[in-house]
Amino acid sequence: MALAAARRLLLHAGSRLGRREAVDGARRFANKRVLVETEGPAGVAVMKLRNPPVNSLSLECLTEFTISLEKLENDKSIRGVILTSECPGIFSAGLDLLEMYGRNPAHYAEYWKNVQELWLRLYTSNMILVSAINGASPAGGCLLALCCDYRVMADNPKYTIGLNESLLGIVAPFWFKDMYVNTIGHREAERALQLGTLFSPAEALKVGVVDEVVPEDQVHSKARSVMTKWLAIPDHSRQLTKNMMRKATADSLIKQREADIQNFTSFISKDSIQKSLHMYLEKLKQKKG
Numbered sequence: 001m002a003l004a005a006a007r008r009l010l011l012h013a014g015s016r017l018g019r020r021e022a023v024d025g026a027r028r029f030a031n032k033r034v035l036v037e038t039e040g041p042a043g044v045a046v047m048k049l050r051n052p053p054v055n056s057l058s059l060e061c062l063t064e065f066t067i068s069l070e071k072l073e074n075d076k077s078i079r080g081v082i083l084t085s086e087c088p089g090i091f092s093a094g095l096d097l098l099e100m101y102g103r104n105p106a107h108y109a110e111y112w113k114n115v116q117e118l119w120l121r122l123y124t125s126n127m128i129l130v131s132a133i134n135g136a137s138p139a140g141g142c143l144l145a146l147c148c149d150y151r152v153m154a155d156n157p158k159y160t161i162g163l164n165e166s167l168l169g170i171v172a173p174f175w176f177k178d179m180y181v182n183t184i185g186h187r188e189a190e191r192a193l194q195l196g197t198l199f200s201p202a203e204a205l206k207v208g209v210v211d212e213v214v215p216e217d218q219v220h221s222k223a224r225s226v227m228t229k230w231l232a233i234p235d236h237s238r239q240l241t242k243n244m245m246r247k248a249t250a251d252s253l254i255k256q257r258e259a260d261i262q263n264f265t266s267f268i269s270k271d272s273i274q275k276s277l278h279m280y281l282e283k284l285k286q287k288k289g
């Protein structure tokens with residue numbers, strides 16, 4: 001209930017802000033953790049995640065992200081979205097570990113419902129989505145990129161991307177796995193999921209996790225030029241084709257959303273899984289020295 005009220009408030013506040021900030025034909029609206037600007041080719045919005053330090057997908061961040069996407073989806077003048085990050089060196093650290101550690105089952109269920117919601121919206125969006133991956137992109141960060149129609153990654157070997165859940169002692173759910181298989185094929189996905197592989201940009205390009213790797217200072221211009229190419233395709237034929245390619249994967253979650261929430265909740269509540277997450281969080285802390 002509280003979340004629904006927050007959602008209504010944010011939608012309302014967002015539209016007021018959108019009107020107030022209209023300058024020279026460029027428009028912007030912002031929630032605290034997501035900034036949306038329309039700029040560049042007509043009909044294109046740039047969506048920037050800004051949840052420092054690492055753009056982890058906290059419940060608030062997921063909610064604001066979903067709302068921003070909903071607003072763009074409802075704006076018939078917007079045909080494409082470039083998804084990127086405002087946090088230097090990080091695209092997104094993925095799901096927020098603190099939402100999955102030390103909480104109660106009701107919280108886990110609420111969190112997972114919102115993860116599902118964002119994924120379904122992104123993956124089945126009618127808009128053209130291009131990701132400009134300008135930093136590290138593990139697990140849920142990689143998931144965001146995989147939802148896009150085209151992925152451009154910065155050529156910086158410090159940035160890695162992949163579904164690394166197994167390294168945390170957790171398991172990517174079937175719909176993460178399905179999308180990985182759809183993108184890189186069964187054998188590569190099987191190996192990468194078991195090993196929790198985080199690919200360098202060059203490796204990611206080789207296996208097909210990303211479509212293009214460009215010098216870091218060209219990620220945004222390349223994403224824009226890719227967008228221009230995709231905008232040249234009639235929307236109706238592109239959208240019907242996208243739907244044909246993605247519907248079965250989305251439907252398999254839609255058919256069992258509740259069971260998937262229960263499965264996640266009971267899995268993540270297990271002592272052994274909580275212990276693994278604790279160890280992983282400690283490792284992240286120790287890395288700092």
Ligand SMILES: CC/C=C\C/C=C\C/C=C\CCC/C=C/C(=O)SCCNC(=O)CCNC(=O)[C@H](O)C(C)(C)COP(=O)(O)OP(=O)(O)OC[C@H]1O[C@@H](n2cnc3c(N)ncnc32)[C@H](O)[C@@H]1OP(=O)(O)O
Pocket residue numbers: 053054056090092093094095096097098136138139140141164165168170171172173263264267268281284285287288
């Ligand atoms: C048969 C099937 C059965 C069951 C399946 C059922 C259900 C499925 C079950 C579970 C599915 C869960 C799916 C999970 C998906 C995820 O996305 S999990 C998250 C994975 N993410 C990561 O592994 C990334 C971890 N972070 C990093 O590697 C690094 O932080 C970084 C490379 C992103 C950035 O490095 P640095 O710039 O050096 O920054 P720091 O490491 O110092 O981090 C700063 C600060 O941020 C905290 N942090 C980092 N990542 C996260 C995160 N994901 N969530 C929350 N917080 C994070 C980090 O701890 C630091 O905190 P402080 O020490 O400053 O407090």
